[in-house]
Amino acid sequence: MTEPTIYELSSPGRRGVRYPDSDVPQAPLPTDFIRKDLPMPELSELDVVRHFTNLSKLNYSIDGGFYPLGSCTMKYNPKVNEQTARLPGLAFTHPLQPVETVQGDLALMFELQEWLKEISGFASMTLQPAAGAQGEFVGVMIIRAYHLSRHDTKRKKILIPDSAHGTNPATSAMAGFDVVGVPSDARGNVDLEELKKVCDDQVAGLMLTNPNTLGLFDENVLEVIKIVHEAGGLIYGDGANMNALLGIARPGDLGIDVMHFNLHKTFSTPHGGGGPGSGPVGVAKHLADFLPAPIVDIIEEGDEDTPPLYGFVTPSKTIGRVKSFYGHFGMLVRTYTYIAMHGPDGMRKIAENAVLNANYLLSLVRDKYHLAYDRICMHEFVVEGHWGDAPEVHALDISKRLMDYNFHPPTNYFPLIVPEALMIEPTETETKQTIEAFANALNKIADEAHSDPQLLKDAPHNTPIGRLDEVRAAKELVLCCWMPEQNA
């Protein structure tokens, strides 16, 4: 069952790919710089293809089944996106080519900026950030730069509600801020009284995840924004949950100052086993000059006969660059394709049906699972994976048992404010039948938890491998393998 490693499959002298012989005279090698050995595996092409095909079969994936991982928006990734991103005219352009030769790339980026601005209600957009976490970093650095540009140097605090995403505190610390938590109220909204207590002239901003990680839209969102603005702070919107808001509300309209998107969540670009993501950042007008450089713009207006000339510009007070070149272009092509195929009505339909699916699933499991905050949810919801009368069973056991029913588990133990959290996000692309089958499995597991808890404790039973010894992994720390002869 265990697949050997690529090193164990190696056989000296085997080749997986051949190159043409050199057609130029040999230059003398720089002998002082030549490495003695390159201890890498040697395999045939079939060895390699079979190995990775075998490995792929050990994975759960959206293509293979339902993946209700809360906060990750594991929706279907349309196949056409993969084809458009691979069009040779797009896939093989070098980022430093003269702009005249890459007008297609630049037009695509420009138009995508415009679309994302329209969808979110922001005045300006950068496509550069490599992932949501980097988008957050950009947003917080923009907040920092904004205050410094006004010589307002005392603003050292970033407020973070306890229902925000886990990256927010780390991001704020990276940008040099102190983090101050804000609790939620009994309905899962930001607690307004507590918020007022910590809003003073040292507040740089508040990072708002809305809908929050409980899957709830903050009913006082306008009030939250007003309180922070009145204290002179800015509002950072965590756009990870934007799937619930497409065509429903524009964060910019609500008064949010800066927000990142997760294109790999909301706009269907594949998660790829953990990346690449893409995290464009939108800002209100007063922050446009701080965006990372460069951004795409029209550098020569067109007319009826000639299209405009697109190029790069540097915002006047830019925070600088956060990565090489212009962003994860391949992900931008996929996003462009996805938005082009949806149009305005399609956008709203995505959010409506994501929210419909979440509420339908919630309605099917609410009798068996305790709901921390009992409200209409948005695109996801959180239940407690624990029962007082089955004390030995935990959220993790439920998750592992779900694998036996051929489902990917929900997100576990997040958000931290719900004990034994199971965070469930079905997305709009799943059928009613799939949601019902998943609800049946969850409900059956709730029964098993009471009748045969050991069945859950020992789960999963039907996966390629059983529960793994994570303590041993962290203690013995085997982080790579070697060529067999090196082990000697």
Next chain:
Amino acid sequence: MFVPHTDTEREEMLRAIGVDSLEKLFEAVPSKYRFPKLDLPKALSEMEAMQQLSDLAFANESARDLVSFLGAGAYNHYIPAAVDSIISRGEFLTAYTPYQPEVSQGTLQAIFEYQSLITSLTGMDVSNASHYDGATATAEAAVMAYYNFRGRRNKFVISPSVNPQYRETLRTYLQGHDKIALVGDAKDADPLLKPEDLYGLIDEDTALVIVQYPDFFGRIFDYTALAQKAHEVGALLAVVINPIALGMLKTPGEFGADIVVGEGQPLGIPLSFGGPYLGIFATRSDFIRKISGRLVGETVDGQGRRGYVLTLTAREQHIRRERATSNICTNQGLIALASTVYMSLLGKNGLRQVAELCYHKAHYAAEKIGSIPGFDLCANAPYFHEFMVCCPAPVEEINSLLLEQGILGGYDLGNDYPSLKKHMLIAVTEMNSKEDIDALCEILEEVNND
């Protein structure tokens, strides 16, 4: 478009929820801003979308339509067909971060093999599961060094011959830390300085010295003495590498480097107008617990079967929250997989062969260009597959001339280094035939005759 529900199903679902319309689900949203009318183009069918994207692609001239001598951080290499075939498998493409190891062994073992291959290639003890790209991996090296000294060392020495975009990214990453000083690449610094010119900047307050190998100008230097200088005062050395060069060149590990970072794009990743690429990050075992980003480790299940898990997760943002040193959540999963398949296919001999093809072709090109009157090779050191040429005319003009003949010329170093106006950086890979190089030289000869 990808929503499967029929009207009947939708009604059944609403009834089960206990509301009579979809609109009722959104009452928490302030009514004033609810359901905005979006001004987006009308929805296209798949067929129309494909046509629209094809039109955009057609508006470009790609490095595959042209003969390319452009590098400067992104390189045009051949990608064997099996690479894309493997990463296109839905089992890899549409999985997420392997939080649940029992159903993610494919991704986990592939990352473990990636870590192993990077370790072998760089001569270091340990590699993480990757960062976003070479620029952010370089910035993460500085962040790691900063926290390694618990903020007590505030000086970072960086050579001006490190990729300018990496240096810019590093500056952005360190902006939030007021005390940190970044020295070595000041505007008046000689961009072509040698490693020994950095010695004077390294002192007891230095956390990290950063150099590139081959450097941005393609030159290769032995950094052994530089590593010793850094270590003498307790500082660390980070070396930015090109992975293809390590197919033949000595590893930074042999020089005594503490951290190796680099752009993994040359390992089977399409140019794709600048991304997504791959940030290589490897280090010595002393720093294992200080690495940011994901790590995969080997372990066993209850029955003693070998398996892989994400490990040392206690370092990460979702556990340590504001005490984490990085907010990174993902790695470049699929891109790291592509490079793993690429390195596996080429193997020991293939990697060496590609490196040598690049080396020989670059040297053929350099020698030939250097013999054209008016063009000077200014490399005063050995070089790998990229070299600097001093030109008799502005680089932009020469490149326009080349483009008319279907050639994508080299990078204009004057963009980043005011003292290097009229200097072009030319990259040559296995994709460039002798005919391509000869054609380039023929046009360059005309430049001088004008």
